[in-house]
Amino acid sequence: MMEQWLESTPSWSNIALFFGLGALLLAVVLAFVTYGILAERKVMGFMQGRIGPNQVGGRFGLLQTVADVLKLLLKEDTIPKAADRPLYVLAPIIAFVPSFMVLAVLPFTDAFRFADIGVGLLYYIAVSGLTTVGVVAGGWASNNKYALLGGMRAAAQMISYEIPLVMSALGVVLLAGSMNLVDIVAAQKDVWFIFAQPLAFLIFLIAAVAELNRTPFDLPEAESELVAGFHVEYSGFRWAFFMLAEYVYLFAMAALVTILFLGGWHPVAFLGWIPGAVWFALKFCAVVFVLIWFRATFPRVRADQLMEFAWKVLLPLSLVNIVLTAVVKAWFF
Amino acid sequence: MMFLSLLVFSPLLGIVLLMFVRKTDERMIQWLGTAATVPPLILALFAFIQSGRGFRLERLDEARDWVRLTDLPFFTDAAYVIRYELGIDGLSLVFIVLTAVLATLAALASMLVKTEKKGYFLWLLALEIGMLGVFSAANFVWFFLFLEVTLVAMFLLVGKWGGFERERAAYSYLLYNGLGSALLLVVIAVLLARTGTANFALLHEMLHNPAAEGQLIAPLTEEGRYWLLGGLLLAFAVKLPAVPFHRWLIRVHVEAPPPVVMLHAGVLLKIAAYGMIRFGVGLFPDEFRSFAGVLALFGVINVLYGALLALRQRELKRVLAYSSVSHMGVVLIGLGALNEAGIQGAVFQSVAHGLISALSFLLVGVLTHRMGTTDINRLGGLTKAMPLFSGYLLTAALALLGLPGLAGFVGEFTSFLGLFQTKPALAAVGALGLIFAAVYSLKAVLDITFGRPRDRQEAVMGWREPQASAVSICEPQTSGASLGEPQGGVVDLQGKEAVPAFILVALIVAVGVYPQLLAAPLTAVVETMMNGLGG
């Protein structure tokens, strides 16, 4: 279906169509964020032996997040006098837009996907890097010491972990011979890359967690140290967009891990009769669960440990991985 | 045959030996430095005598490969090969002998130089190599090379051992002569580029033989030749110097140490005359013809201007400096006449003025040493204390004004004779300068020797010689002499000083009485040149 549209001549009707589909995806993502947050709270509650939200929206607190969002919407919006106003207003948008844009290249199943570009992976990496700008801008525009420090830390962390992230994905590209995410999934028809590239998977997962600013790498937002990191001064919906960006990235990253290492929509062994969408959803949920699990169990690392881990452990390991993969491929294929 | 190389580079031996002498051993330095000038003198005299006995100077030619700029196939084999070539003819020989003689005398006179004697002699010998080389070169590039050696050596000699304003004089010298050299280099480069050779004889062949003209790498247009000659003449006019370019000469004459001026006035100025004759007349005779009038005009201006200014000077060195300007004008006049008499006169005048100015500056050196000043206002009545000195000084003055029987007369007379043949009106005006010469030289010298001392007290007490004070910045004073009494008091010429003076006077008289001494080697050369000029 998508393929036909993609191959049709570009026109206004195409734009309208894509707009509709994009809006649909946006709705899906917002829904995911709503229930992802709830899920996170529930899971963590479970792991910590408590119940979690259970008042709003029935026994499972199904409307808890909705209520939170409404509260944010009704909250007064304050902008500090010392802030750099235009940048302050712009920062959350800069942070959010790329997070949504990266979704354009992710194939969820062979039918449900959007843009089909040859450099999909590169696009993801490049565009997601822009968020850093929003974060730093927010921290700087606030003109607040905590915010600035948080922003700088976030930037340092994100750029440091981007390198191993990118380099570990290189192993996958080597094996698949393409940067097109559809091709990469296709290349995993027989063997998922989590098995062919275990080292890369580990590095990627760790770096992904760091990129998402989640525990144990949540230093930029460490409440106990920096009050709230780069968004101390933000409130109401502006703050909400930083949060939204974070959770959209959670969505995107989980999807990317699925695509790169877990075989995307490919079924397990003989279970081919189950639709690809289900498989994808299952793997995706598993990844999200793991990420929530991390948050519940790991302690936060120290800033120096964080940075040195990226440069002294992950980076050399990913270099080794590239060489190993290339050599193995040259020898055995 | 290495005769010429030996002649040119023999002072090198002295330089090398001097390096091993301790700085403080001044007697040794003086002795060695003087001795080092003797081999070229002997060799030059030997060649002079031999040539007088019919020896063909061409046999002394030397040539070996030096630079092969290119061996591109579309050039003939000999093109763009600069060779190390030495060769002399009668014209060069005269100047070589002059150089060798004056160098030895200057070295003798250098006993009055007291500071940093070692360095002084090193550069003096280098200067001699340069001067000998300039006259021995048979190749334009090597001519230039030796010329620049003299430039550097003179710069250092003036700048370090000169008077109070020595550095200014040195820079002045450097700039004027540098510009002249640069211009000369352009001309040389053009000639070399267009003909593929820098050898004088080959160049002559290329430029004049219609058959050889086909071998030119690139054509030399008629207009181009005029430009080349103009450049050459301008370059040498700066070095001569012709009047608008004469300021450096005054400064150098006044500031340089007297023995160096002996060489400078005696030889270096003559390089310009030599160059004009050798290259101007030799290479571009036809074009030279149209420049002759201008040259003569400048000559007359030089003569008059120099003489008039010399009249007004009250400082012996400045008088002599302007008289040099005036006398170099005579050389220009001789060249401008462009006939046999004129050219021969120019050469005569060059040699004669070389000897006379050497004598004058030798005496100036002594005077400076004894009295601490050369200011005519402060001097007078020296005959009593220094009769011998006064005699020599008077002789120099008489020679300078062109007294018949002395060297100056022959040059001036022949030059003007030449010009009277071609441009009588100019010559008549120029001859006025000779009268002025008599006035200024006699006035200056008589004031010093017989005149009443104007400021006797100061003269005897000796006002401090600037040279000494300037040097004292660098060197702790070894003796208190220069602070009080003039060194040596008022003493007449002594043995070592009288010898060079005597030799010079003898030569001046010899040339004056027996001009054939010089004319003999010159005749053949001048005749060849006149043939080139077409009559």
Added chain:
Amino acid sequence: MTLSAYLALALILFCIGLYGALTKRNTVIVLICIELMLNAVNINFVAFAKYGAHPSVHGHVFALFAIAVAAAEAAVGLAALIAFYRSRKTVQVDEANSLKH
């Protein structure tokens, strides 16, 4: 048509960059302007590689190398700037004037 549009864009970018690099006082802006010029070059290369009279992949390769070199230059530039800032406490180019006569 397409090509000239790209070329015009590149030229404009280049001129903006050049203007900024030559007139701005803040070194960071100057460095960014240089990057702008280099990016104009990349646009040129890629446009020529795709729409030029002789399309060829060399343009892409060149652009890649240009990017890499630009990065290296920017890195060294920033390093120099940091060192300069440490010793002079300013990032203004016109205050870099201790080396004058």
Added chain:
Amino acid sequence: MSNVYANSYLIIFVFLCLGVLLPIGALTAGRWLRPHVPDEMKATTYESGNNPFHDSRVQFQVRYYLFALLFVIFDIETMFLYPWAVVYDQLGLFALVEMIIFIVLLAIGLIYAWKKKVLRWM
């Protein structure tokens, strides 16, 4: 094929618009709904209840910049590795050797930074 190409980037453009529209829409909606009671104290910078002092835009530790430089360099290096990885199949052994040299040089750079204590955070 070129249609796919154009349409794909069209989609990206659409996503960009959507991404911009959502915050704008939401913030505009919020403006209508939320209260607006400005107050001098609300507009002060938050510093855990203390009165804010000094400008917060202070000079930063140089290590931030050093990491930024390292990032620039390594990020660009990956740019070379990606095309190489894509066409690795077709290039064969030579590309492997070449890239190993490249990676070794990269590693030397990393070791250099390590040795020079650039990678130390505190």
Added chain:
Amino acid sequence: MNDVWQSDWSMMAPEWIVLAAAIALLVIDLALPSDRSRRPLAWGAAAAAALAMIATAAMIPAGSASILHDTFRLDAFAKAFKLILLAGGALALLLVAEWAPKEGSPHRGEFAYMMLFALLGAMMMASSGDLLTLFVSLELLSVSSYILAGLRKTAPASNEAALKYVINGGIATAIMLFGMSYLFGLTGTTNLGGIARRLQETNEPYMLALAFLLLLIGVSFKLATVPFHMWAPDVYEGAPVPATAFFAVVSKTAGFVLLLRLLVTIFAAAPAEGRDPSSLLLSMQPVITVLAGLTMIIGSVVALRQRSLKRLLAYSSIAHAGYLLAGFAAMSWAMIDSLWMYLLVYTLMNIGAFAIIAHIVNETGSDDLDGLAGLYRHRPLLAVALGLFLLSLAGIPGTAGFIAKLHIFIGLVVTEPGHYVLAAVMAITTVISYVYYFNLIVQLFFRPTFTAPLGRLPAGLSTAVVLCALGTLAIGWAPGLAYDMLAQFGHFGDFLP
């Protein structure tokens, strides 16, 4: 890809040597404990450069060849200029070995191998047959040079020099690259020979002229000629002395290599607007001539006012670049010959001068003119050597500088019509340059000394000084030595691909 394996990699032997040495030194420097002296590293680097020079010399008899799809050419031009580059690099590395700034020299290891990297860039440039390699190697040279300029990390002057170098260099790179992009656009290839061939068919004279001018401006930065010379004095003054020597010599040589490789190869046969003159390069001759003239004048006139030795030599090097550019502007048959000769001589005399200045700066911590005062009194040999280099720089006969200048002169007037004006400008600026060179000589020999006597010349510097002095004298008196070598290159007949 098979042909890649079968390429004759031995043609790159000098490059391999330099690269291997650089990396080895880097690793050694990292492994050595920090309290060990890094001096041997610099000596090792110099030895490597010398070795590479031998390797290059050994390849002279071989004919010209190219590998890697004609991106790497080994023709006479490449060999000849690599020899100069390597000689200059080796000598500059000797200076590095004795580098002793006041604050200590903590980065001598870096100094050695960064210089080798820069040298490698310059060498690759000499061998490039492709825009891409040309550009990348140029940047290898440039970026390494920026670092060299800033190696005295705690000295404000050095930082400032590095910053200015980077900014100016970056702008120049961008401009040149912009020109290259047009060249690529017109021809669709990056091979120099290919570009030259295809350009003959194009009919875009304005774009071509624009490309030419952009390239010329970019190159003029490397050459430090007008209009892009202003960085040179500041950078030369601020950078550590060995780096300054390196910039003045190796970078400049590399700049001329770039000029010849890029402009001559590509534009010598490119069509120009109108049919007469027939080649773009020739039609641009007036522009180059004017630039050369301005460069000579500005370089030598402004040098008159300088008190800092490094700055003075910077302006003097601008003037020398002007002479060289004049040799280029002549476009005679002697062009490459005379440039090679001049650059060789220039390398010797300049490094010699810098070696002595390095000693003075090491000992006194300042590079003011006064530091030379009365040098003759306590270090006569040193003074005489420096005097020799200065005379050579001034182009006085008897030194190598004269021969080189004469050759350029001949090139200027040998063409029809000759460049007499340029020759005259060159002559006059030479005389102007006498003033400041002799001013230094006056300081050396005439002036009383104010400073404490200098210590003995350390081994590295004295080696450099002796080698340079011998070379300057030898070429001055027996130019045949150099010309015989030049003759082996066959007048660069295989320069155009």
